[in-house]
Amino acid sequence: MKHTKVIEKPQDLIEYRKKYSSIGFVPTMGALHAGHASLMKKASSENELTIASVFVNPTQFNNATDLEKYPKTFEADLKTCGENGVDVLFFPQFSDIYPDNYRFKLSENEFSKLLCGAHRPGHFDGVLTVVLKLLQITGCHRAYFGMKDYQQYKLISDMAKALFLPTEIIGLPTVREASGLAMSSRNMRLSAEGKDKAKLIYATITQKTSPDKAREILTANGFVVDYLEDIADRRYVAATLEGIRLIDNVEI
Ligand code: AMP
Secondary structure (H helix, E strand, C coil), rough: CCCCEECCCHHHHHHHHHHCEEEEEEECCCCCCCHHHHHHHHHHCCCCCCEECCCCCCCCCCCHHHHCCCCHHHHEEEEECCCHHCCCCCCCHHHHHCCCCCCCCCCCCCHHCCCCHHCCHHHHHHHHHHEEEEEEEECCCEEEEHHHHHHHHHHHHHHHCCCCCCEEEEEEECCCCCCCCCHHHHHHCCCHHHHHHHHHHHHHCCCCCCCHHHHHHHHHHHCCEEEEEEEEEEEEEEEEEEEEEEEEECCC
């Protein structure tokens, strides 16, 4: 178990990380679980300094209730960081990250308009902008993302190439419950019954059926399906259960 140092101010982190020649970074919104832990373990195995961040980024939420209800578990998160080799936990406030009050933003105009982007207007502008800021602050050589959010991973990876960022963007496999349910901080808000039902998402998208048929199965089981689509070699789904929006994707 490592002692994880908590840093709140960007300037303090910029100063602290200067002496390190290999830095790995894992950005998160907290309520950490085994999916986040897998990214942290990988980062700490490949870098001299491992930084994680917990920041629930308001600019990527288009629904005020979703933002407000996002689980906050700081003490447990700090422990998870220590157990998984994180040296520094960056824990900023909105004004620390947005001294410009979101006057500047980064947009992508193709892939970000599909799937989650079509259903959550402005979501990926918020994601790309905050990630760019965090990569700058952490000065990381490698940044680790989960393929659970494949669209996000792909957009960030493309952004790094487009902007000649010096950071290597690394995507790691989705960590699942034994039931197949993709681990997510949002699962904490499901009832026991809901969590049991939510395993149908993975069970359904891994069946050899058409997207329409898969959507029908989920709808018949009480999910409100935002999208269920095949793009290139992947099947993507977003579905709401008990008012909680869950996403997943698999290679097809
Ligand atoms: P979040 O805290 O949900 O914003 O996620 C932070 C990072 O953890 C993102 O790169 C996610 O893709 C990744 N992540 C979330 N859930 C999982 C999971 N079940 N397996 C692997 N990575 C995950």
